[in-house]
Each structure stands twice: as C-alpha cells, then as structure tokens.
Amino acid sequence: MRLTVLASGSKGNAALVETPKTRFLIDAGLNCKSLVQRLNSIGVDEHSIDAILLSHEHSDHVCGAGVFSRRFRVPVYATQLTGECTVNSVGDFHQFVPLHNSTSFSLGDAGVEVFSVSHDAADPVGFRISSLQNRHLCYVTDTGIYTSLIKQYAIGCHTLVMESNHDEIMLMEGKYPWPLKQRVRSRTGHASNREASAFLQEVWWDGMQNVILSHLSAENNIPALAYQESKRVLESMEASNTQLYGTRQHMVGSTIAV
Template sequence: MLRLTILASGSSGNAALLETEKSRWLVDAGISARRLEERLRAVGVDPGSLSGVFLTHEHADHARGLRVFLRRHSLPLYCNELTWLALAEEKTIDWRRLETARRLELGDLEIESFPVPHDAADPVGFLFHHGTGTVGLVTDLGYATRLVLEKMSQCRALLLEANHDPALLQADSRRPWSVKQRILSRHGHLSNQSAAQIAVEMARRSLQEIVLGHLSEDCNRPELVERAIRERMEQESPAPLSVRVWTERSPASPLCWK
C-alpha cells in the first residue's frame, strides 16, 4: 500500500503525508506545528507515529512549522546539506543527509531526490518508489528540465504545482515588478499552461493520476487550472488521466494504491 494525502498546498504553506504498510512520512512542514498536528489527527494519524520528515527546500511556505514540529515529536529530518545549512538550524535537530540525485532505502520505501530550477539553496523534487508504483512530488520550479521530465515520466501519480495564471499575476497591483519577474523566471514557479503541458506529456508515459497544487491565493483560481488542462488535453488527446486541483478548501482525500 502507498498512500499520499495532501495536508496543505498553496502560497501559505505546503505539507503532505506519505504512508506505506510499514511507515509514515511527512514531506515539508510549511504550516505551523499546531496546524500540522490538527491536520494529521483529522486524517487519523498520530504525529508521534511518523518515521521522519523530508524537506524539498528551505523557503518558509515549506518549512514554517519544521523546527517546532521536529523537536516536539523527536523526529529526524531528511534533506540535502545546502538546504540544512540554509535553515541555519541549531544542531539539536536530528539531521540525516539526503544527497541530491542519490537513492536512499528506508524500509519498504526507496526515496530519490533530483534537482529542480528554483531560487533556493538546493531545491529538489522527490520520487517515492514502492512495490505498488512510484509517486512524485514536484511543487516549486520555474520550468521542467530534461532531467525533471525524465524523473516525472516514472510516476504513476504526481503532485505538481500550477502556481499562477500569467494574466492575473501581471494585473496584481500588490506585487512589485521584481517579485513578478522572480515568479515568472526560470527559477520561479510554473504557470497553469506550463503545468498543463507537463501533464499531457506525462500522460503519454506512465502517469495515471495528477494532483495540481501550490496555487497562488491571489493570482490563480481552480477553474483556471482546470481550463488550462482541459484545453491542452483537447488539443493533444493524450491517454486518459485522472486530474485533481487541490486548494485549501479541498477535503483531505488521499491517493491510494495497493
């Protein structure tokens, strides 16, 4: 059994729960420790039963609750060295080195990280390999490199960001131009159209299910993501693909394979 439950995904914070028959893991901790605990218990998981936490990168929307949560539950943190150093952590945390582009076996799960283009110290996406298939989490990247596409092509299921609608972003009067440039850059975030193109390409491979998340609260809407996906799929007619768009109002319904 391999089960992925999104606990939070968006500009205000990101976290996901990954479960197998033998272990439970948190991927990112971008909301407060209290909210993480509440959301874990809401899906029937005792935070103390987790095996550890994997971290994609050090930005606050992925690490906001990390320090308190790790200390409160005495859990190990798995991330690469540059991300660990960027956290400027006290050395009381149980850090386990997870080298980028290397595989690590932990019980019945094999974890593979790979570099993604984003403006952080050493940001990564994750593949989680299990006997029932491979699930990928790729939530912060400016564009999909050949390596990223090759890694995602192994996935049966994928959590991918669809961060913004370009027109809404350009029209946003609250963001300075420098921030807009960063978001739109090759080390920023994926637009709806970019995410839709990736979804179609992966549907031609082994991908069966995709969850689109990390939507900007100000510069995106679920219906715009759905439209971008629908239009691209109508144009290119890939293999059937189950598509979900996740927002903070979405129920915590897991993806599960046995």
C-alpha cells in the first residue's frame, strides 16, 4: 500500500492511497484541475481513481469533490451529514455512498474503518485503511483534540498521518482575531504541535515506520517547529526506524510505502 499527500494545509487537502488493486483519494480540497495536475505529476491517470473519501465538509477538504466525481464518474464516500453538507456547496456527486461511524467496509482490496474526530463540522471522521498484506494507515486531520477513540484506531498503524496544525505561542501571539484563535485552539478546532507530539508519544510502537505531519498552518506554524516537537518524542523513544515527514500546501509529498 502506498500513500502520497497531494496537498495539506488550510488552503486544500487531498491524499492518494494506492493498494495493489484500488486507488482512492482521501479528501478532494483542491479544484479539479489542480487535483488532476498533481495526480499526473506522479504518473497517476485521473481516470484510474476508484473513489473519493471525505473526512468532513469544510471547503479545504471538499472543494474539488463535486466536479471530480461528476467528470470522472467517481463515487464519493462520506457520512450522511458530511455528504449532504458537501453537496450543498459543490453540487451532486456522480454517486454517493453513505458511511456510518465506527463501521468498516471494503473498497476493492482495501479495508476502511471510519471513526469520529473532534472538529466543528457536521460529522467529521478519520480513516484507518488496511491492506490485504495487513499494513495499516491511520489518517486523522482536523481534530481539536486527540481523543481516546482516535488513539484506538492509531494504535498498531504502520503509517500515521496526523494533524500538527499550529504552534500554541505563535497562534496566541499572532494576528488572528480573538474568536478565531479560540476556535482553532478549542476541543473542536485544530491540534497543535504539542498535542500532536503527545499523541505520537502515546500511540507509537516499534512497527510505526512513517509519521506524516499534516494540516500545518501557514500563519501559526513553521514546518521546523512542528518537526522538532515530534522529532523530540521519537528520539526520546529511540524510534530510529520511524521516518518523520512534513507536508506542504503547494507541493506534492513523497510517495510513502505504508
């Protein structure tokens, strides 16, 4: 199984997951043209995408989902409420497949488990993807806190994509208006570098090969700061076999073997 983060940050999020027989996107928060460009840049034909999974309806996760789904006849999987809210902003999908929280389903040769996260959206979720080779990927972004439920799904993963949105001091001293600062740091906002590294400390195990820091704020974070905090945790656990990756808004990330 392979993962490529196509974009990550408050201006657009999308990731490509590939198993031997299935290719799908998690989130489609770039316009259709940009999604196609980024897929093509790594040699992936847009017509080969089998599905789009949506984490929640915020535009930085769904803005290209409607056009991409209709143009390339791709089914969209999301919770009922996420689906309804997304259709209101991006138009109908080619096909909609409602997901239920805390359930699992098969997508070709991939297994997908769906779990709730803590974010100010209608019914936001994270995903745990499993291959037939028993490799596990946990994808969690846009969560104000890392709940014990999220931890359950992250434990035992070989690759963890986790939100490391902001540096707490930069956020509080930065230029966001007070209500927005409160929103970001609330239990249903975004996870900070400190919260991400504490989460990593709790769920790390010696089979965790890749950790990908995602949804870094352009305003309230610096990649080196996010990296440092999680690196410190990995070093304290002598996790020398775990690779730590950052993600970028404007650049396609490395393709990672889960």
